[in-house]
Amino acid sequence: xxxxxxxxxxxxxxxxxxxxxxxxxxxxxxxxxxxxxxxxxxxxxxxxxxxxxxxxxxxxxxxxxxxxxxxxxxxxxxxxxxxxxxxxxxxxxxxxxxxxxxxxxxxxxxxxxxxxxxxxxxxxxxxxxxxxxxxxxxxxxxxxxxxxxxxxxxxxxxxxxxxxxxxxxxxxxxxxxxxxxxxxxxx
Numbered sequence: 001x002x003x004x005x006x007x008x009x010x011x012x013x014x015x016x017x018x019x020x021x022x023x024x025x026x027x028x029x030x031x032x033x034x035x036x037x038x039x040x041x042x043x044x045x046x047x048x049x050x051x052x053x054x055x056x057x058x059x060x061x062x063x064x065x066x067x068x069x070x071x072x073x074x075x076x077x078x079x080x081x082x083x084x085x086x087x088x089x090x091x092x093x094x095x096x097x098x099x100x101x102x103x104x105x106x107x108x109x110x111x112x113x114x115x116x117x118x119x120x121x122x123x124x125x126x127x128x129x130x131x132x133x134x135x136x137x138x139x140x141x142x143x144x145x146x147x148x149x150x151x152x153x154x155x156x157x158x159x160x161x162x163x164x165x166x167x168x169x170x171x172x173x174x175x176x177x178x179x180x181x182x183x184x185x186x187x
Contacts, residue, residue, distance in 0.1 A: 059092075059101055062111040070095025073164055076157050077103075078131070078150035080112075087112075091150060093164060098133065100148070115148070117168050128155045131162065 059066055074093040079086060080100065090109055092099045096117050101109035121134040131150040152158060 069097040081149040
């Protein structure tokens with residue numbers, strides 16, 4: 001039995017027909033255009049908040065409930081330089097806390113550390129790719145503050161984090177000032 005011979009030349013020719021009339025729904029005179037529309041025609045303007053854009057974050061072995069600290073604002077990968085040497089971390093910034101996690105598997109985050117915004121300090125840094133966060137909540141062992149150095153390759157990420165942290169710190173200051181003024185008025 002002989003095997004069929006394979007050839008590259010096509011024996012049939014395809015023909016391209018010229019369209020004489022446009023087939024768009026805008027050029028049809030006797031049809032209802034609303035019957036052929038399959039998407040909404042009315043749009044509403046709505047401002048999105050950080051809570052609308054962020055899904056629920058699941059952090060394993062976290063000693064507290066994450067949902068009580070507000071909406072997720074930012075989430076980025078960093079390389080933690082101190083206090084733990086060269087560890088890749090995923091940092092989550094919520095309205096009242098920053099949580100550092102380790103990503104063991106894809107979308108599986110394990111709790112490493114946290115800094116409450118009320119205990120946070122953001123010192124100036126000469127390096128544009130390093131974000132320094134100081135936690136003034138006393139360390140139980142050394143009885144001093146803890147400094148976290150987070151490094152990334154992107155300067156834009158560090159800038160976004162600094163701006164967001166400064167905004168949160170200013171909001172905390174305004175809330176404390178308003179609380180003090182109310183206490184003074186009540187005297």
